[in-house]
Amino acid sequence: MGLPLVGAFALLAVVGPWLAPYAxxxxxxxxxxxxxxxxxWLGTGDNGVDVLSVLLAGARLAGEVSVAAVxxxxxxxxxxxxxxxxxxxxxxxxxxxxTDAAQSFPSLxxxxxxxxxxxxxxxxxxxxxxxxxGWVGYARVARxxxxxxxxxxxxxxxxxxxxxxxxxxxxxxxxxxxxxxxVQATFGLGATVLAEASLSFLGLxxxxxxxxxALLDQGTAHLLQTPRLAVCAGVAITATVLGLNLxxxxxxxxxxxxxx
Amino acid sequence: xxxxxxxxxxxxxxxxxxxxxxxxxxxxxxxxxxxxxDVLLDETAGPEAREALRHALHLDxxxxxxxxxFLREAVFSGMGRSWAHPDRxxxxxxxxxxxxxxxxxxxxxxxxxxxxxxxxxxxxxxPGTRTDAAVGVASLLGMALPSLWVGPxxxxxxxxxxxxxxxxxxxxxxxxxxxxPSLTLGAGMAGILTRMGRGALREVLRxxxxxxxxxxxxxxxxxxxxxxxxxxxxxxxxxGGSQLSALLGGAVVTERIFDRVGLGSLFLDSLLRxxxxxxxxxxxxxxxxxxxxxxxxxLAYAVVDPRIRVSA
Numbered sequence: 001m002g003l004p005l006v007g008a009f010a011l012l013a014v015v016g017p018w019l020a021p022y023a024x025x026x027x028x029x030x031x032x033x034x035x036x037x038x039x040x041w042l043g044t045g046d047n048g049v050d051v052l053s054v055l056l057a058g059a060r061l062a063g064e065v066s067v068a069a070v071x072x073x074x075x076x077x078x079x080x081x082x083x084x085x086x087x088x089x090x091x092x093x094x095x096x097x098x099t100d101a102a103q104s105f106p107s108l109x110x111x112x113x114x115x116x117x118x119x120x121x122x123x124x125x126x127x128x129x130x131x132x133x134g135w136v137g138y139a140r141v142a143r144x145x146x147x148x149x150x151x152x153x154x155x156x157x158x159x160x161x162x163x164x165x166x167x168x169x170x171x172x173x174x175x176x177x178x179x180x181x182x183v184q185a186t187f188g189l190g191a192t193v194l195a196e197a198s199l200s201f202l203g204l205x206x207x208x209x210x211x212x213x214a215l216l217d218q219g220t221a222h223l224l225q226t227p228r229l230a231v232c233a234g235v236a237i238t239a240t241v242l243g244l245n246l247x248x249x250x251x252x253x254x255x256x257x258x259x260x
Numbered sequence: 261x262x263x264x265x266x267x268x269x270x271x272x273x274x275x276x277x278x279x280x281x282x283x284x285x286x287x288x289x290x291x292x293x294x295x296x297x298d299v300l301l302d303e304t305a306g307p308e309a310r311e312a313l314r315h316a317l318h319l320d321x322x323x324x325x326x327x328x329x330f331l332r333e334a335v336f337s338g339m340g341r342s343w344a345h346p347d348r349x350x351x352x353x354x355x356x357x358x359x360x361x362x363x364x365x366x367x368x369x370x371x372x373x374x375x376x377x378x379x380x381x382x383x384x385x386x387p388g389t390r391t392d393a394a395v396g397v398a399s400l401l402g403m404a405l406p407s408l409w410v411g412p413x414x415x416x417x418x419x420x421x422x423x424x425x426x427x428x429x430x431x432x433x434x435x436x437x438x439x440x441p442s443l444t445l446g447a448g449m450a451g452i453l454t455r456m457g458r459g460a461l462r463e464v465l466r467x468x469x470x471x472x473x474x475x476x477x478x479x480x481x482x483x484x485x486x487x488x489x490x491x492x493x494x495x496x497x498x499x500g501g502s503q504l505s506a507l508l509g510g511a512v513v514t515e516r517i518f519d520r521v522g523l524g525s526l527f528l529d530s531l532l533r534x535x536x537x538x539x540x541x542x543x544x545x546x547x548x549x550x551x552x553x554x555x556x557x558x559l560a561y562a563v564v565d566p567r568i569r570v571s572a
Contacts, residue, residue: 101277103502104550108509109527109543113288116531194406198513201408202528213408220412220517227416234409242404 002250005243013063016056024049024057024210033226045229046218049210055236057210062240065123066192069130070185076131077138082177085146086169092143099139107133108198115204122206126199130192141184145177179255186251190244197237212237270558274551281547282540286330289536290323296534300343317343330540339544340537344530350541353526358545361523364445364514365507367438369500371446372453379450380457380492381484384465395454402451407510411444411517428518437518445514449503456499460492467491493564501557508546 012019021041028048036043042051084095114129115121149155150173158172199205200213212233219230296319297310305313314320318329333340338349345353383395418440419427426437464470465488473487474480512524523542530538 101280104277104505104554105281106505106509106512106546106550108512109546112512112528113285113531113539113543116528117289117534190404197406198408201513202516216408216412223412223416224420227412230409230412230416234406234413237406237409238404241406242400245400245404 002243002246002248005239006247009059009240009243010063012056013059016059020050020053020056022050022053024053026050026053033222035226035228042232043226043228045215046222051215051229051232054210054215055212055232058212058215058233058236059240061123061206061211062193062196065126065130065196066189068127069134069192070188072127072131073134073188074138074181074185076135077140078142078174078181080135080142081139082142082146082174083169085143086150086165086173088150095139096143099136099143102133102136103140107136108195111195111199112202112204115199120207121204126196126206129199130195134188134192137188138181138184141180142177145180146173149173149176183248183252183255186244186248190241190248193237193240193244267555270555274555277551278544278547282334282544283327285540285543286327287323289539290326296343296536299532299534333537334544339541342530342535342538344533344535344538350537353530353538354523354541354545357522357526360521361508361511361515362549363438364441364520364522365504365511367442368445368507368511368514369449371442372449373500375446375450376453376457376496377489379454380461381489383454383458384461385484387462392458395458399451399454399458402447402454405447407444407448408513408517410447411440411514414440414444415518428520430519430521441514441518441520444517445507445510448510449500449507452499452503453496457492457496460495461488464488464492490564494561497557497560497564501554504553505550508549 026049028044028050031040031044031048033046034040034044034048040050040052042055045051045054080095081099084092110133111129114132115125118125155168155172158168163172196205196211197213197216200211201217203214203217205211205214216230216233216237219227219233223230296317297305297313301310301313311320318326321329330340338351340350342348342350342353379395379399383392386392415428418425425439426434428437428440470483470487473483478487508523511522512527514520515522515524516528523545527539527542529535530542
């Protein structure tokens with residue numbers, strides 16, 4: 001159930017913009033907020049923009065932003081959390097304290113602050129804002145995994161054979177921590193899609209590109225005349241997040257039997 | 261006496277956390293490019309007016325002395341005056357809207373617990389049945405459905421199709437106007453708590469002391485509520501406490517959906533107006549709330565589970 005949803009989302013994010021019948025920003029004032037027709041399968045939104053094209057462009061944006069933000073967050077999280085746990089001592093104590101403090105503060109508020117202060121927020125700003133808060137979760141998982149693996153026999157054996165610290169970390173410890181990190185990253189993709197939608201909904205998304213959150217914002221404004229806009233955007237967001245969460249559950253059952 | 265010492269230690273470390281958050285936020289806000297006077301003054305303002313304003317707001321001072329001013333104002337004058345509305349202090353602006361957001365978050369939390377506990381009991385006592393599966397699907401949906409979509413759909417259902425509740429807007433007030441926002445914000449947390457609660461209860465129900473309670477001839481409701489639910493509460497409280505920051509973040513979105521006054525809208529407006537003192541006051545307000553609730557959650561552990569004692 002999860003994988004087909006994720007597959008459909010990934011496919012549409014990659015090829016969608018080529019399939020889109022119109023540009024997501026093409027204005028057609030004569031056909032403002034019209035119902036579905038042969039020319040516009042899902043109807044039109046504000047200023048006669050084709051809803052289907054907006055949804056497809058939104059999939060591309062959500063895919064781009066979530067994959068990039070999660071990749072950056074995983075890298076930073078693994079280096080900070082995993083590295084600190086591997087080194088141990090005072091460094092580890094400080095990193096643990098910072099991640100605890102960062103986790104207790106609402107990430108959406110930090111994201112909002114970063115985007116609101118950018119004069120003209122673009123896709124890059126969005127990815128940066130989401131990564132600033134995103135690494136925390138991965139740092140915690142990586143730290144827990146490294147602490148668990150650090151004293152295992154095969155790690156001691158590698159050290160006894162004279163392997164350098166970085167070799168032990170990257171070749172022996174890290175590969176054994178990928179399972180839980182992949183599970184976390186799958187849920188993280190879902191959370192990032194949701195966060196991107198929330199930020200665009202609040203009007204802080206990249207103004208130039210079409211997004212699901214911005215479409216939902218339009219839909220809320222026209223809720224009484226045409227609930228269609230809100231329904232379309234909501235179904236797209238929900239299906240994607242649900243698919244990623246189900247895939248995360250499935251991965252956890254397969255890769256991480258401890259938590260099952 | 262022991263409790264007083266514990267509380268003092270926790271409050272002191274909480275104050276340090278708040279100071280750290282405030283400092284981090286101060287550095288970020290002041291390191292970012294852009295001149296706040298661009299937004300605060302209109303385009304016709306000349307360079308002298310701009311320079312005068314920069315001087316009045318201490319923007320021309322080096323960052324270290326600005327930080328000193330910030331700390332002094334934080335202690336003595338309500339974190340300084342709002343730049344956009346100089347007639348009131350930043351803290352006053354936050355305190356004015358804080359009760360609205362606190363009420364929303366509290367009622368959302370209430371909604372989540374009221375939904376989650378019976379659902380978890382229902383599913384945990386009937387493992388493998390259709391009821392169990394239905395609760396599982398419902399909790400997963402509760403977690404995946406974005407509140408920014410649930411909100412508008414609830415409005416369509418209960419304010420338009422079935423006009424039982426007042427249409428949202430700044431004029432809507434009273435308990436009836438709280439129903440849909442609390443449901444919207446609480447649904448996700450209800451899903452998480454249900455899942456966790458079911459798992460925790462399943463584990464507790466296998467414990468020998470539950471068997472003993474049953475063997476003593478206690479009725480099933482007493483066994484479930486007094487013996488099983490009580491120890492299942494510990495992991496639930498942990499999750500509930502850790503969800504608080506997500507709840508406060510979600511409140512921003514919920515306030516926007518339902519066009520409500522609150523910390524979220526104040527924060528967003530102040531950010532866009534570059535009203536830095538109010539932005540800082542909002543951040544500090546959120547941090548203080550999170551710290552205080554965390555302490556309350558840790559105290560609640562000791563109440564729920566007498567095996568846990570408050571200590572360092």
